Amino acid sequence: MRDPRQIAVVGVTGYSGLELARLLLRHPSLETPVFYLRDANGTACLAERFPQFRGWGEAPLRPLGVAAIRSSGAGTVFLATPHEVSAELAPQLLNAGLRVIDLSGAFRFHSAETFTSWYKLPAPHAAWLGEAAYGIPELYSKEIAAARLVANPGCYATSVILALRPLVESGWIARNTSVVCDSKSGASGAGKDPRRDLHFVELDENCKAYGLFAHRHTPEILEHTGLSESQLVFSTHLLPLARGILSTIYVTLDPPQTGPDVEALFRKFYAGRPMVRIWRAGTLPELQHVAHTNFCDIGFVLDSSGRRLVLISCLDNLGKGAAGQAVQNLNHMLGIEEQTSLQ
């Protein structure tokens, strides 16, 4: 019988992986996690490879291999790997009886067609797609607690879905009107590989839009808000900062509402969900309020007609947008307080 508190982590080199390591090393309910890297380079411990971890507690670093993970006794594995790698590793680890939390996009869709159409790749893991829980605990905590496989959501998608879901369920969004989501992200969301457009000089003092009508987080948003493809307009921008996503979301309401009504809707929807913080009507969160946290902060302004609503949804793309939410999912799988290690 595998112990779910024995943790394996695959792929610690990226920004999400490093943040995950930080959160797991200080998590009070876990055994020391073991890290696996394709390129472990003979170094035996995490801090030798990543000197910023010295003094945080030691953890073993081992060459990646499914057999090694299987025989290690680990009960839960985090995959902080590209989707191609996750697609290959996850089924093997699941078949060996481990529970898997995958931070990539490989298992985020119930439909293989959706995956293939947006990722331009076959979806070989179709057998597992139906079983994966979509890892936003504020929406799917029961499924996550019971799941063998959790697909940790996209960072943009988390910020947009958490802001829209209460409105969608309320039926207040006017039919046949566009919902515009203008999302802005720091550079750590774009990954760690050196790229010309992520060179410091290219992004410093710059701001640019990218991926219009083509961003891979689009189908996640459609699936978990229920908006139609023709209703949603989703855009993404790069900002000259390291961490954080701020989504400005434009919705038309019908019938018109008051500020207190909208606030009450959100407060009720997220009651008992401490990681989503609702701001008072007319006040707005900023990126700095959520940087280095696992919070998603949501605020809004309603115009005087009560019809035009602008929402601001903020989170840290490495926190609630990736590693933090992954640990929150783990906490649900272990049946412990969801904030554990996240404050």
Place this chain on the structure above:
Amino acid sequence: MRDPRQIAVVGVTGYSGLELARLLLRHPSLETPVFYLRDANGTACLAERFPQFRGWGEAPLRPLGVAAIRSSGAGTVFLATPHEVSAELAPQLLNAGLRVIDLSGAFRFHSAETFTSWYKLPAPHAAWLGEAAYGIPELYSKEIAAARLVANPGCYATSVILALRPLVESGWIARNTSVVCDSKSGASGAGKDPRRDLHFVELDENCKAYGLFAHRHTPEILEHTGLSESQLVFSTHLLPLARGILSTIYVTLDPPQTGPDVEALFRKFYAGRPMVRIWRAGTLPELQHVAHTNFCDIGFVLDSSGRRLVLISCLDNLGKGAAGQAVQNLNHMLGIEEQTSLQ
């Protein structure tokens, strides 16, 4: 008879004023401009007060006084002053026979009610409101060339109006659909006065929305695009950078169009207007492309249905958004090449 090439500048201490000084000092068709400051402090020349101008050519700095400007022989005066100050100074200088280019919001509306309703101040200068030309030369070059008073537009307004005007005139914007303008600006647009929220630490690694449904550039956009107040949603955000505005603008088209059609519309509209650069369909400008220039760059992406159009409009808020456009207006008033000193 006053010489319009003799220039007075009031209010050089702000960011727009300093940029204006830079552009005027290197302008090849002007006499040396004279700078006026309420707090001239007995310093006799610009570089003594602002050491960054040493080596750029000398220019006198004098205590502010309408009489002094009148008797100096200047024919054209730039007001880089707050709107209360401009409202007071401009009529006196106009009555003395000078031409005025005002960078504040004091004379941007034909209607005194509009001014009062957005600026919460009486509009004592009502006699002059009707005569002021709105200083976007790509739209109003004839009026500007002939004007005694030019109201230099708001920085956000310039970026939005230049992007929307061709679409409005084409009649392609679907009726009863919202036009969403999500604008993002660097910190120099917020002025130079020390403010808690503009402290380096407060804005660094931050992004925040502000002024929703309340920004003073809204009525300029309404007046010069012809959109109705219920159709326009205009939001503004602060970015952690010094210079530049990027507006992401969401429009629904009816009937649907193709990318080449939209590109052709813009190219035709701005033919012979070198300071507006149109990007090829599907390619998008970035802030860095326009920083430290007088260009407004416009690009767009159209979705596959041809109905949903996302425009990106970029400019430097101190260039085309303020001082650069002011000099471009001066060039039209002098009847010389509009790019003079702006490359």
Place this chain on the structure above:
Amino acid sequence: MRDPRQIAVVGVTGYSGLELARLLLRHPSLETPVFYLRDANGTACLAERFPQFRGWGEAPLRPLGVAAIRSSGAGTVFLATPHEVSAELAPQLLNAGLRVIDLSGAFRFHSAETFTSWYKLPAPHAAWLGEAAYGIPELYSKEIAAARLVANPGCYATSVILALRPLVESGWIARNTSVVCDSKSGASGAGKDPRRDLHFVELDENCKAYGLFAHRHTPEILEHTGLSESQLVFSTHLLPLARGILSTIYVTLDPPQTGPDVEALFRKFYAGRPMVRIWRAGTLPELQHVAHTNFCDIGFVLDSSGRRLVLISCLDNLGKGAAGQAVQNLNHMLGIEEQTSLQ
């Protein structure tokens, strides 16, 4: 008998105060701290005033008053106040039997003359100067554990003293040679008051030196390294970032040493001191390695002659340079693990 685990905090509005609040709220060995503000504005809890604390646990916010603190039962008080305020409050609180950790410069010198000469103020608290422990626990842990009053050191001073102290004690620094300390700091070290030179636009893309031969941390460095005033050259620079100090320190060695010798000296000196991390000879720490931590990282490069040594000493000015070190001092005063709440 007062309980030292009952904590009062005066002055939470500055950057050090907010960081201190964060560290104390999550500290596992303390009662809920009570916060005192001159301008408490009738708000009853911390998160109401500072919304970024919502979800971190509640804490009372009360109007500042010595009587209120005295009668609250608190045993230890942190003063995150300007030195004039600390100078006034500390003696009253000490006389009431509280232990005091003061983050200002008011009690950092044994000599009243030194204080007066650098701070241009009388030193009315002379009676307490001799009793104050200088709060670098790696050097003075015994004094701190027993102290009623701890003077938390300056941020620059901490980075320089920790790097120089082992060399001074070894006797390796060549006589009559200068020791140059070129320190670079992020903007949060300059405080939170809006100032023209701390406006985002003024510091963005900028770097500047300030306070040459006049910085108030100089006498702390002289006193705790034993260098003479003519030997030390200490300069400070502002960097366009929020948190962190990096000091580059230039020392001439006599007799010449090898890299392993220097590394061994530092490792031995800081053995059992986990918050100072020594880097391997020839490798250098960076600001990012210590941001948001309580570590001071020290690395060095020695030239081929073994005579010219360049040390790099990094810390977070709000962590080990202020609030973190204050909590580390508290831990010593309470007799608990010094890293508690600091990882």
Place this chain on the structure above:
Amino acid sequence: MRDPRQIAVVGVTGYSGLELARLLLRHPSLETPVFYLRDANGTACLAERFPQFRGWGEAPLRPLGVAAIRSSGAGTVFLATPHEVSAELAPQLLNAGLRVIDLSGAFRFHSAETFTSWYKLPAPHAAWLGEAAYGIPELYSKEIAAARLVANPGCYATSVILALRPLVESGWIARNTSVVCDSKSGASGAGKDPRRDLHFVELDENCKAYGLFAHRHTPEILEHTGLSESQLVFSTHLLPLARGILSTIYVTLDPPQTGPDVEALFRKFYAGRPMVRIWRAGTLPELQHVAHTNFCDIGFVLDSSGRRLVLISCLDNLGKGAAGQAVQNLNHMLGIEEQTSLQ
């Protein structure tokens, strides 16, 4: 007979190359420059490849080839290429009768041994080393005006040499004391190639030292200041900004001097040299004062003993540190005003 005003530019893709293109396109005394790229990709003009140049005037872009440059009629060629490429191209172009301004390190040393020892490469161009003028016009204007080959200096070296040269020539630097040069640079100085350590996230909110006792600009500084290798300590740091170098330089004076004496020394030394701006004794330049200019600004503070001098020397590493100085050298070679196109 070749016309020196007909310009060829090799290697426009790097940051120095792009800045050079900007300066040459607006230069009033030149024919339209022709740009050569190894990878010209069939595009025929500069703005097609680099859209930020649209509206700046057109210029041809051609595939790189020595024969093509030779037959183009160009009289002067700029090499904005890596030193290996410059080492190969320059002799061929010189032999064809062109004058060459090389921005790389290939021809900066009179001694082939120095080049080989620091660049770890053979110096095949030894025949040309003796003939190259070192391109700091404030020191070597006569040599530059007459030269067939100008070696444009390193950016760090320019900032340090300009600050130290007057002191060296005055004989005021105390014998046997170290001269410490602590230089800080923005990221554009490190080149445009994507590198892990230049990723936005790695440099944002970071500062780090690099290249201690190993930086390739060291031998330039030694040769043009006359300091001995044991006297100079030169360190380099990366800052989170795009453009600019600030060098803090620590000198011991013997005999002691006064502030006015030091200021007078510098003013006399740089009299008639408008691109070096001397600050009043006790005032210091900042990076923002020189960004996007060709100025080198020098200020200093002297301690009360008159013995310890701290100099601040600032320039834009792409301006006076590279492309701007290259154009300044061209102006001397053409016998025209040295500031032409540089204001």
